[in-house]
Amino acid sequence: MKNEIKKIGKNVIELQIRALEKLRYSINESFNKSVKALLKCKSKVIICGVGKSGIIASKISATLSSVGTPSFSISASDCSHGDLGRITKNDILILISNSGNTSELNNIIEYTKKNKILLIGIMSNKNSTLYKSSKIKLLIPEVIESGYGIVPTSSTTMQLAIGDALAITLMKKRNFGKLDFKKFHPGGSLSAKLKTAGDIMLTKNKIPFVNENQTMKNVLRILNLKKLGFVAIINNKGLSCGIFTDGDLKRLIQKKRKIENLKIRSFMTKNPYSVEENTLASEILVQMNKKKITSAFVYKKGNKRNIIGVLHIHNILKNSR
Numbered sequence: 001m002k003n004e005i006k007k008i009g010k011n012v013i014e015l016q017i018r019a020l021e022k023l024r025y026s027i028n029e030s031f032n033k034s035v036k037a038l039l040k041c042k043s044k045v046i047i048c049g050v051g052k053s054g055i056i057a058s059k060i061s062a063t064l065s066s067v068g069t070p071s072f073s074i075s076a077s078d079c080s081h082g083d084l085g086r087i088t089k090n091d092i093l094i095l096i097s098n099s100g101n102t103s104e105l106n107n108i109i110e111y112t113k114k115n116k117i118l119l120i121g122i123m124s125n126k127n128s129t130l131y132k133s134s135k136i137k138l139l140i141p142e143v144i145e146s147g148y149g150i151v152p153t154s155s156t157t158m159q160l161a162i163g164d165a166l167a168i169t170l171m172k173k174r175n176f177g178k179l180d181f182k183k184f185h186p187g188g189s190l191s192a193k194l195k196t197a198g199d200i201m202l203t204k205n206k207i208p209f210v211n212e213n214q215t216m217k218n219v220l221r222i223l224n225l226k227k228l229g230f231v232a233i234i235n236n237k238g239l240s241c242g243i244f245t246d247g248d249l250k251r252l253i254q255k256k257r258k259i260e261n262l263k264i265r266s267f268m269t270k271n272p273y274s275v276e277e278n279t280l281a282s283e284i285l286v287q288m289n290k291k292k293i294t295s296a297f298v299y300k301k302g303n304k305r306n307i308i309g310v311l312h313i314h315n316i317l318k319n320s321r
Contacts, residue, residue, distance in 0.1 A: 012146040012153060019154035020161055022141035027165070033136050034120050035169050038069065043090035045071040048079070050104045052152040053096040053159060060094075060163030067171035068180060076104040084111050094120045098140075098155040100128025109133045122159060138162060179278060197284060198277035200319045201298045201309030202228075209234055212241055212265040216252075219244060219264045228312055230295045233268045239305040240297055242268030276301050277308065281316045288313055 038045060045064055049057035057073045064071040074083050084107070087093060093112055097105055100123030109129065112119045121134030124142045131137055140162060146153040170176075178194055208226035210219050212233050223231050223246070233242035244264060252259060252267055274297040275284055284296055298309035 015144055015146055015154050016157045019141070019143040019158050022143060023158045023161055026139065026141050030136055030138050031162075031165070034138060034166060035173065037118060037120070037136060038092060038166065038170055039173055041069075041090075041092045043070075043088060043092075045069055045092050045094065046087055047071060047073045047094045047096070047163075048076050048105075048108060049073075049096035049159075050076045050102045052156050053098065056156050056159045056163065057094075057096050059160060060096075060167065063164060063167040064170070066181070067167055068174050068176040069167070069170050076102070076108060079111075080104070080107050084108065087111065087115075087117060089115055089117060092118045092120065094122065095130055095134070096122045096159055097128075097130050098124050098152065098159075100125040100130035105130060122162060124155065178280065193280075193282060195281045195319055196277065197275050197279045197281060197296070197298045197309070197311060200281055200315050201277070201311050202315065203309050204307075207232055207307065207310050210244070210264060211236070212263070212268070214264050215260065216262045216264060216267075217260040220249070220260075223249070228295070228310070230310075230312075231264075232272075232297060232307060232310060233264060234307075240272065240274070240299075240307045241265075241305070242270050243272035243295065243297070244268045245295070272297055274299055274304055274307075275311075281311075281319065284311065285313070285316045288316075 045061070047057040047061040048054070054073070054075060061071040061073040074086060093108070095105055095108065100121065106129065109119070111117070113133070119134050120136045120138060121130040122138045122140060123130045124140045125131060126139065131139065140155070140158045143154040143158065145151055145155060179196070181194065206226070208222050208228055208231040210222055210231045210233055212235055219231055230243055230245040232240060233244060235241050242265070244267065248267060248269065256262070273287070273291060273293055277298050277300055288294065288296065294313040296311045297307045298311060299306055300308055
């Protein structure tokens with residue numbers, strides 16, 4: 001019984017893997033045309049499907065919107081009852097139907113023709129109404145469905161995959177990066193992963209600045225006062241020139257008994273680890289672990305020695321949850 005259940009599950013997945021392999025080899029010039037048209041779109045990308053394809057349309061639309069291409073999905077049945085008014089001449093419409101002959105699509109297709117709206121069709125039937133009516137035809141392979149060959153499974157997997165392929169290609173062609181993605185995902189775990197140095201750094205009034213000509217006596221006072229485990233060393237122009245940590249202090253005490261009147265510039269670590277304010281906190285954490293350090297300076301792009309903030313490893317760990 002257990003083996004039979006596993007066999008059914010594996011067979012469903014195997015059929016979908018085969019479908020995706022076929023889809024991969026079917027990507028052609030029509031895909032290029034679709035991407036170029038969508039890049040030129042000055043309005044919205046509207047996705048529509050019937051039944052299970054309608055659910056796929058909603059997911060594709062959500063993905064497009066999240067990566068920089070404004071989009072929404074509409075119900076094919078609702079289009080016959082007023083929702084056609086949501087489609088404007090500057091929009092691009094993507095219709096999804098495995099057979100391409102679903103009756104609910106007829107009114108939508110006629111509307112795109114009358115209003116000269118660019119129609120991209122995703123279907124598997126060359127002889128269908130949707131194939132013949134589409135300006136750009138994304139023909140997906142005919143495949144075997146699971147469940148007696150009639151339950152939409154392999155076909156909907158392909159529809160979802162080609163939608164993702166369009167979305168990610170558009171994202172990359174628009175140079176839509178991690179920081180852009182972060183703007184559209186201000187909450188949840190994704191937001192935590194995309195936090196930057198500038199989001200979590202301690203700002204200037206909290207930075208333990210010390211002039212390079214200060215004596216160790218003053219350095220120790222500030223080190224104890226700020227309680228960050230380090231001080232940032234600057235020159236007379238206010239530019240970064242080094243760092244001095246608790247660890248440096250312990251090593252110094254082991255070598256010298258009287259340190260109060262010594263100048264900090266002789267014992268600081270030059271060229272401290274510094275990051276640009278838009279560097280992802282997750283990337284900084286990796287580098288800190290590699291370098292076996294617990295702090296970093298933050299600067300604005302183009303001026304590495306002008307510190308605008310500092311990071312301690314505890315800041316990063318606290319804000320990554």
